[in-house]
Amino acid sequence: MKEVEIYSFDNKDYVLVTKIGSYLYLSNEKDARDMMIRKEDINNPDLLLPLEDEEEFENALLLLTKMKLETEES
Numbered sequence: 001m002k003e004v005e006i007y008s009f010d011n012k013d014y015v016l017v018t019k020i021g022s023y024l025y026l027s028n029e030k031d032a033r034d035m036m037i038r039k040e041d042i043n044n045p046d047l048l049l050p051l052e053d054e055e056e057f058e059n060a061l062l063l064l065t066k067m068k069l070e071t072e073e074s
Helices: 054-073
Strands: 006-009 012-020 023-028 035-040
Touching: 012 054, 023 054, 035 054
Parallel strands: none
Antiparallel strands: 006 012, 012 023, 023 035
8 A cells, every 4th residue: 555645725635646856746635626736845845835926837737747758658
């Protein structure tokens, strides 16, 4: 059995789907359509921060897409 990491935001539990660099890709435990991306604080990895802007969001999605494509090619 694989251990999962759970993060809570606004009384909702999110499961860590994957982590790339400082970005964490999370999915709501009860609603798979409810997803979010957060990043670790440089000074405190236990603190998760929202992304700065649309550009950072797009860069985080690009990293996820590249990882998915590389996985499929293997």
